Amino acid sequence: MGQEVVPEGKRVLERAGQKYNFTCAFLDFDWGAEYYFAHGRMMPQNALDLLRPFDAIYLGAVGHPDIPDHVTLNGLLLPIRRTFDQYVNVRPAILYEGVASPLAGRKGGDIDMVIVRENTEGEYAQVGGFVYHHQPEEVAIQTSVFTRRGVERIIRFAFELAVRRGKKNRVTSITKSNAQGFGMVLWDRTFQAVAAEFPQIETESLLVDAAAMNFIRRPESFDVVVGSNLFGDILSDISAILVGSMGLAPSANLDPLRRFPSMFEPVHGSAPDIAGKGLVNPLAAILSAGMMLDHLELPQAACAIEQAVAKALAAGVARTADLGGRSSTREVTDAVLEQL
Secondary structure (H helix, E strand, O other): OHHHHHHHHHHHHHHHHHHHOOOOOOOOOOOOHHHHHHHOOOOOOOHHHHHOOOOEEEOOOOOOOOOOHHHHHHHHHHHHHHHOOOOEEEEEEEOOOOOOOOOOOOOOOOOEEEEEEEOOOEEEEEEEEEEOOOOOOOEEEEEEEOOHHHHHHHHHHHHHHHHHHOOOOEEEEEEOOOOOOOHHHHHHHHHHHHHOOOOOOEEEEEEHHHHHHHHHHOHHHOOEEEEOHHHHHHHHHHHHHHOOOHHHOEEEEEOOOOOOOEEEEEOOOOOOOOOOOOOOOOHHHHHHHHHHHHHOOOHHHHHHHHHHHHHHHHHOOOOOHHHOOOOOHHHHHHHHHHHO
């Protein structure tokens, strides 16, 4: 699917460049499932060195049903995120006008939240191992890693984002300190310390199970939601469905200090059941391209892309099957280009 949505996003980037006087130079890498089948690895050994000089990485979906998910994750995504210290994962969830939420009584604009996910440690630290591997008495040990530095910097980013957004001025912390008495207790203490520096921001701390319930019950109450690697991953998928489709869910993997390239990708997976048929929704990839331009300090172009997507959705003419329509991938992009 990445081979279908990334070219559509590039079409939009090129049109935005013509309008706002910038150019994008692309270099394509054929890493992912097909590369794995040919070489036994998701990307070449020197892949990170090849990526390091770029301003940004624009990524499509890379999974395949014949490759275990932990291979695709640890063979490509996690090494990029960790090596380039992309410690912030930003996942907006907006219910656009013209899109139906599965929740009754919600209309365009009612849901507008951002999930800020810690992206380099926590439950995805990959610390652990096997004992008695593949034997009946096998033991697996999986350790979460929470550092004060890692927790503080993601929480601080969430508060600063709430200030920049200037919408509900609220930050919600997702925790589970009743059951996880070390890592999550550190998280809670750090959240309280950082919150004290932002008295103008309203705060809320929710156990992750209560947060999942309240995403369904009162999604309009959320503004910026900050959570650990695992909790942010799960809740952002819930938020994507609440606003109509995973096909509308963009994301950014950011190094806010701009020492390394940041990476921008749609949240949806590779969807092998529709891959190659021209049916996939390109809007998450297009919105991710807009987030990339915003990070590259082209805010007018970034805003124009999001507004073009919003207008195309509101018009209700071009929409893919996940949104109840029959349009092709290219037809939906054409509708966005028309609005742009």
